[in-house]
Amino acid sequence: MSRSIGIFGGGTIATEIARAISDGTLSAELAAVYDRHPENVNRIQALFDQESAPDEADDPSALLEADLVLEAAGQTAVEQIAVDALSGGRDCMILSVGALADAALRKGVFEAARASEGRLYAPSGAIAGLDAVKTAALTGDLESVALTTTKPPAGLEGAPYVVDNEIDLADIDEPTVIFDGPATEAAAAFPSNINVAVALSLAGIGPDETAVRIVADPEEENNVHEITAEGGMGRIETTVRNVPSPTNPKTSYLAAISAIETLRGLETSIDIGT
Numbered sequence: 001m002s003r004s005i006g007i008f009g010g011g012t013i014a015t016e017i018a019r020a021i022s023d024g025t026l027s028a029e030l031a032a033v034y035d036r037h038p039e040n041v042n043r044i045q046a047l048f049d050q051e052s053a054p055d056e057a058d059d060p061s062a063l064l065e066a067d068l069v070l071e072a073a074g075q076t077a078v079e080q081i082a083v084d085a086l087s088g089g090r091d092c093m094i095l096s097v098g099a100l101a102d103a104a105l106r107k108g109v110f111e112a113a114r115a116s117e118g119r120l121y122a123p124s125g126a127i128a129g130l131d132a133v134k135t136a137a138l139t140g141d142l143e144s145v146a147l148t149t150t151k152p153p154a155g156l157e158g159a160p161y162v163v164d165n166e167i168d169l170a171d172i173d174e175p176t177v178i179f180d181g182p183a184t185e186a187a188a189a190f191p192s193n194i195n196v197a198v199a200l201s202l203a204g205i206g207p208d209e210t211a212v213r214i215v216a217d218p219e220e221e222n223n224v225h226e227i228t229a230e231g232g233m234g235r236i237e238t239t240v241r242n243v244p245s246p247t248n249p250k251t252s253y254l255a256a257i258s259a260i261e262t263l264r265g266l267e268t269s270i271d272i273g274t
């Protein structure tokens, strides 16, 4: 029997995953979708015929009936659903990985995962190289991990750090570093922009030790993520120049596809790559 999935969030990433289920790329059943905007759920339901359309969940707890609960909404949604899903023996996939920069939440979610028959999944999302960073971390001598993210200013609008520091993105006329600090701080300062930093940090040397720079570049059309990691094994350098999603420029198209590929990995009997 195919795995049932309940999705928390009905936006850009959820829609791509739903499409992959409706067109057969994934052989899962989409059981239910929850979003505070019912029209988003309705748009996803319209991708399916009547018998296979997901239920509209009135409450996030309705998602806990599914085999796998997938969060694609925001950091608060991770707080609302991850521990309950894992404690109930469900698998749980989270996209708003930045939520795990909070040490107390991370401890709670990891403990729930360790005690559960279910597993916690955090896809690579919009970055490349988590496989190599994770492998290098195993050697015990990974010394530094850094991420530089460059986005068009429009992709950074509304971030708490931008609002609190009254950064006028429209005034930026050349590549400008607007944030430089550890992944822990980046996740709170840019909750919708830098989940990748926390995923990277959890694969590597931890959120307090992972250096993050965010650059606003008016000439840049892509969401660019450059990773460098150094240690006894040598040096890892990766760059992804992501096409932003048309429905949410903050989110790179690759992030949604990465979640689909992680789900596909649960179905296949051949597993290539670390």
Ligand SMILES: NC(=O)C1=CN([C@@H]2O[C@H](COP(=O)(O)OP(=O)(O)OC[C@H]3O[C@@H](n4cnc5c(N)ncnc54)[C@H](OP(=O)(O)O)[C@@H]3O)[C@@H](O)[C@H]2O)C=CC1
Pocket (backbone or CB within 6 Å): 008, 009, 010, 011, 012, 013, 014, 034, 035, 036, 037, 040, 072, 073, 074, 075, 076, 077, 080, 095, 096, 097, 123, 124, 125, 126, 127, 191, 192, 193, 195, 196, 199, 247, 248, 250, 251, 252, 255
């Ligand atoms: N790991 C990675 O590499 C990446 C992670 N992400 C993260 O994935 C998540 C989903 O991205 P995306 O699909 O583009 O986002 P969207 O904004 O397109 O969709 C998210 C939807 O979920 C709703 N939502 C958010 N929080 C809640 C809540 N607590 N209760 C009910 N509804 C909620 C939003 O409503 P509203 O708009 O009102 O908040 C919105 O309708 C985001 O947190 C994003 O930052 C994105 C890209 C890469």
Ligand SMILES: O=C([O-])CC(=O)C(=O)O
Pocket (backbone or CB within 6 Å): 125, 126, 191, 192, 193, 194, 195, 196, 197, 223, 242, 250, 251, 252, 253, 255
């Ligand atoms: O999609 C991206 O390029 C990265 C992103 O928004 C995130 O990590 O939150």
